[in-house]
Amino acid sequence: MKYHPINFKLFVKNRQKFMAQMKPGSLAVFNSNDIYPIGADSTMPFHQAPDLFYLSGVDQEESILLLFPDALNPKHREVLFVRETNAHIAVWEGEKLTKERAFAVSGIKTVYWLSEFDKVFFDLMTEAETIYYNTNEHYRQAVETETREARFIKASKEKFPAHAVAKSNPILQEIRGVKEPEELELMQTACGITEKGFRRVLDFVKPGVWEYEIEAEYLHEFIRNRSRGFAYTPIIASGNNANVLHYVENNQQCKAGDLILMDVGAEYANYSSDMTRTIPVSGSFSKRQKQVYNAVLRVKDEATKMLVPGTLWAEYHKEVGKIMTAELQSLGLLDKADIANENPEWPAYKKYFMHGTSHHIGLDTHDYGALKTPMTANMVFTVEPGIYIPEEGFGIRLEDDVVIQPKGEPKNLMKNIPIEAEAIEELMNS
Structure with a gap:
C-alpha cells in the first residue's frame, strides 16, 4: 500500500463498537471484495470492502473477518482468515499478509489461512x-x-x-457515521492531498487546455503524495458541461471566458475527500459569473453553519432550499410568481439547484451514516450547493468537507483550499 501504516488500535475500537451491539449468542462475518475481471487475463484494480477494512485494517483480497463475542473458546471471539502466501505468490504478485503481519495490521491474535475457514466456521x-x-x-x-x-x-x-438471521448494516450505519480521531486525521490527509492538486491546477489552467489534461495534473499530484488516486470518478466540466451533474467524459477543450467546474477528491488509506471548485479558464470571472459564484458561496457558508448536533438531515435540506430560493430571486432567475406557484414536492429553486446539499463522507465518498436521526458530533458531511444555468452556458458548484463539532460551527477539513473568487483570481494570475 502507498499509505503509511495505521495503528491497529483504531480497528480494535471499531470492532468493540460493533460487538457491543450484537445479540447474545451471535456471530458476524465480513468478506473482502473480489478482484473483478475485465477480459482475457485483465482485472480491475482491487479496492477493499469498506466494512472489512473498517473493522480489521486488512487491505487485500480473499480475506474474511469473523466476530463471535460469546465464543466458548476466547481465541475465537475475533478471527481473521487470510490467503495463504508462499514464495511463488511473492514473486508473481508481491508480498501478501503473513499471519504475523495480519496481527500487526489488525490487532487480531487468531489468524488462520483461508483454506481453514469452512471447518472453523462450521464449528x-x-x-x-x-x-x-x-x-x-x-x-x-x-x-x-x-x-x-x-x-x-x-x-x-x-x-x-x-x-436466526440478523443484519450488520444498521450497526454499521450508526458507528461508521461517527468518526474516530484517527479517521479524521486520515481524512484531513486526503483533503491536504486534494489541496495540493488544486493549487497545481490553478497554475496550469489557461485557454486551450483540455479537460483530460487537468484530470492528469490532479492524478499526478495525488499519486506522488501517497494517494491511490481519485476517491471517485473525477468531473472536469468546462462551459456548459458543468450543467451535466455527473459529466465524466472530460474530453473537451477549455475556452477563454468559460468556467470549469471541477469535482475531484483524493483518497488516502481508503478514506475519501470530496471537493468542488469552479474556476475561470482565463483567470478572471466576468461580472455575471462572479455574481452567481458569490451567491453559491453564501449558500454554502450559511448551510455549513446549520451542521450542528441535533440537526435533522431532511429539515436541513429544506432550510438550505429557502436560502437558495432567496439567492436565485436576487439573481433574477426566479420571481415572486415562480415561488408563489411552486410545487411543494419540487420547489422552484430545483430548476437551478436540483441535487442535495450534503452527504456523509468517509471510507465511501457517499458514506454510511444515520440520516433519519439527529446529527451528532464527529459526523463528517460535504456541503455542496450549486447553481446551474444552461441558458447562460455555465454552472457553479462549491464543496467542502466538514466535521460536526460538539459545540459551535463545524470544522472545515478544506479550510486551506482557496475558495473566495478573488483568491482564485489572484493565484491564477500570480
Whole structure:
C-alpha cells in the first residue's frame, strides 16, 4: 500500500463498537471484495470492502473477518482468515499478509489461512444461535454484480437454515457515521492531498487546455503524495458541461471566458475527500459569473453553519432550499410568481439547484451514516450547493468537507483550499 501504516488500535475500537451491539449468542462475518475481471487475463484494480477494512485494517483480497463475542473458546471471539502466501505468490504478485503481519495490521491474535475457514466456521456455527449478514443497504446502492459477500450469504443460508438471521448494516450505519480521531486525521490527509492538486491546477489552467489534461495534473499530484488516486470518478466540466451533474467524459477543450467546474477528491488509506471548485479558464470571472459564484458561496457558508448536533438531515435540506430560493430571486432567475406557484414536492429553486446539499463522507465518498436521526458530533458531511444555468452556458458548484463539532460551527477539513473568487483570481494570475 502507498499509505503509511495505521495503528491497529483504531480497528480494535471499531470492532468493540460493533460487538457491543450484537445479540447474545451471535456471530458476524465480513468478506473482502473480489478482484473483478475485465477480459482475457485483465482485472480491475482491487479496492477493499469498506466494512472489512473498517473493522480489521486488512487491505487485500480473499480475506474474511469473523466476530463471535460469546465464543466458548476466547481465541475465537475475533478471527481473521487470510490467503495463504508462499514464495511463488511473492514473486508473481508481491508480498501478501503473513499471519504475523495480519496481527500487526489488525490487532487480531487468531489468524488462520483461508483454506481453514469452512471447518472453523462450521464449528463456531454449532455454538451460535444467530448470524449477522453484511448486506449493502446504502440509500443510493444499485448493485447488479454478485459480490463475494452475496455469494457467502447465499451459501451460508443453504448450509445453516435453522439459524436466526440478523443484519450488520444498521450497526454499521450508526458507528461508521461517527468518526474516530484517527479517521479524521486520515481524512484531513486526503483533503491536504486534494489541496495540493488544486493549487497545481490553478497554475496550469489557461485557454486551450483540455479537460483530460487537468484530470492528469490532479492524478499526478495525488499519486506522488501517497494517494491511490481519485476517491471517485473525477468531473472536469468546462462551459456548459458543468450543467451535466455527473459529466465524466472530460474530453473537451477549455475556452477563454468559460468556467470549469471541477469535482475531484483524493483518497488516502481508503478514506475519501470530496471537493468542488469552479474556476475561470482565463483567470478572471466576468461580472455575471462572479455574481452567481458569490451567491453559491453564501449558500454554502450559511448551510455549513446549520451542521450542528441535533440537526435533522431532511429539515436541513429544506432550510438550505429557502436560502437558495432567496439567492436565485436576487439573481433574477426566479420571481415572486415562480415561488408563489411552486410545487411543494419540487420547489422552484430545483430548476437551478436540483441535487442535495450534503452527504456523509468517509471510507465511501457517499458514506454510511444515520440520516433519519439527529446529527451528532464527529459526523463528517460535504456541503455542496450549486447553481446551474444552461441558458447562460455555465454552472457553479462549491464543496467542502466538514466535521460536526460538539459545540459551535463545524470544522472545515478544506479550510486551506482557496475558495473566495478573488483568491482564485489572484493565484491564477500570480
